[in-house]
Amino acid sequence: MKIAVCVKQVPDTWAEKKLRVDDSTLDRDAADGVMNELDEYAVEEALRLGEAHGAEVTIVTMGPDRAAETIRKALSMGADAGVHLVDDALHGSDALATSYALAEVLGGRGFDLIIFGSESTDARMSVVPAMVAERLGVAQLTFAQKVDLDGTSLTIERVTDSGFDTVSATLPVVLSVVEKINEPRYPSFKGIMAAKKKPVETLSVSDAGLDAAKLGASAAWSSVVDFAARPPKAAGIVVVDEGAGGVNIAEFLTDQKFI
Amino acid sequence: MGEVLVLVEQSDGAVKKVTTELLTLARSLGEPSAVWIGPGYSDAAAAVLAEFGAQTVYVAGDEAHAAHPVAPGAEVLAHLVGMKAPVAVLVASSADGKETAGRLAVRINSGVITDAVAISADLVATQSVFGGSTVVHSTVTSGTPIFTVRPNSTPPVAGAGAAVRSDVAIELSDAAKKATVTGSTVATKGGRPELAEAAIVVSGGRGVGSTEGFAVIEALADSLHAAVGASRAATDAGWYPHQYQVGQTGKTVSPQLYIANGISGAIQHRAGMQTSKTIIVVNKDAEAPIFELADYGVVGDLFAVVPQLTDEIGKRSA
């Protein structure tokens, strides 16, 4: 079986994120880059499926040069190979452009299963997996909290607002996972050493046969008009509980007409 | 005035509150039409859609539309966009809603803006990004603009519509039928409003200490007809189910009132609740960063403060 995992490098969630003044894109140099946390669960699920059913796991990422660190991390967790799509022409791509580029790179490589995190912590759109499924015309099994592979039949528990739906499809499948699904492993020392020898293919826009007119900020289907930091919240009232803390809040809530 | 398509969100045939918000918003952009996917359309549903201004209701009522996730909604909307050339398409910012909008955007080659909190008459969307720290205005520059709109961003206001039914019969593509829903399991604790939609959310964190501790949080929530939320520390510990997690990797909520109990206010938690209109904090550590967001905060033990508050609300609402 051939599994691809799409991982994204994002700014560390502990850092304050800012937009760049010049082109309204995320300032990626302002913070350390880390693997999108939910994508760690996607890598872990790929490795587990590979251990149980036998699979070659390829990591696919689109991002600037330093996104190679994120591929390296996934390789040291145990993935077999990496594909890094990197090109200045990709800067400023929106979700439609990203899904176009990823679908082109993924299509035609014969993957049985393509695994995503269910959301990136920077864009927070939760649309790229569904868009890739639409573009490739393959089954979409997303927001999985549990995955069960039986031969070529894949069944998941899709998280809903009220619980979960059971959804199945036959491979090939686009899968996205939520953090509840597993506990990602830490790379071992052996894994880190082994990762150095694993193959990473670096592709430019033209290597990948992509149409540059559909990529980058100038091609984006949506654009930022302006942005501003939210004005700081006016300081509220803080009191120390001296036995009437609950009553104090009730008074505040009454004043504000909540009760 | 141009038509604005609003995808209906429903739960067992009942129109969700977020749809009444979207219809209200749609009226400021054009003439709202509701789009109903799957079986279960009823007079009761029609009455709600009419009350909030839907002039037309497109009903794609085939059983098959409910048997496959997400893709059927996108195909029905794509068909309607082709036929009606609407000025915009509005979808709720739920997991299903965003994915439907995403697939639709690919199908009709149009831009999509997710998690809008407002849309102006000239179709400029306001988004609150990076956990509410930055406010962005953006527009769709290509195709029919598609917006997903956060629950609780527009107060629903009635406005008479005719809700004229128009049936849509389209054959789903083979690709849309590749994934099949075989069952649905409800794990929600009954009786409370849904977290993402609730006007009031009462949350507990590590300070709640245990599963049993959450009884205090639930009692306060019930006294206010609120939903219960939890920090990741609490869901990771298994004290409260994961789907109630608020924050970066959980739900984003933006209620009228958010009450944070025993939560320190890590950046990833704030990312999910910072845009709440009024915030109340109970925490025994006066240095906890969550106090920076508080409209009203009490430094104290939640096991003393919260039950007293619940009692007091009971007395005042009696």
Ligand SMILES: Cc1cc2nc3c(=O)[nH]c(=O)nc-3n(C[C@H](O)[C@H](O)[C@H](O)COP(=O)(O)OP(=O)(O)OC[C@H]3O[C@@H](n4cnc5c(N)ncnc54)[C@H](O)[C@@H]3O)c2cc1C
């Ligand atoms: C990539 C990533 C994503 C994350 N996503 C999320 C997310 O979606 N949601 C989320 O919540 N977190 C998330 N986190 C975790 C986040 O960093 C914090 O660890 C978490 O929010 C802490 O939860 P807490 O405030 O309940 O616990 P703590 O930080 O331990 O705070 C507990 C608070 O309770 C107070 N307290 C203790 N006992 C009492 C008492 N009896 N009465 C009153 N107060 C009391 C303490 O003073 C303390 O302030 C994420 C982390 C990462 C790295």
Ligand SMILES: Nc1ncnc2c1ncn2[C@@H]1O[C@H](COP(=O)(O)O)[C@@H](O)[C@H]1O
């Ligand atoms: N540039 C990228 N490279 C690789 N995978 C990506 C990229 N952007 C998004 N993804 C994948 O799509 C998922 C959802 O992202 P999003 O729709 O941006 O919230 C992520 O968890 C990744 O698995």
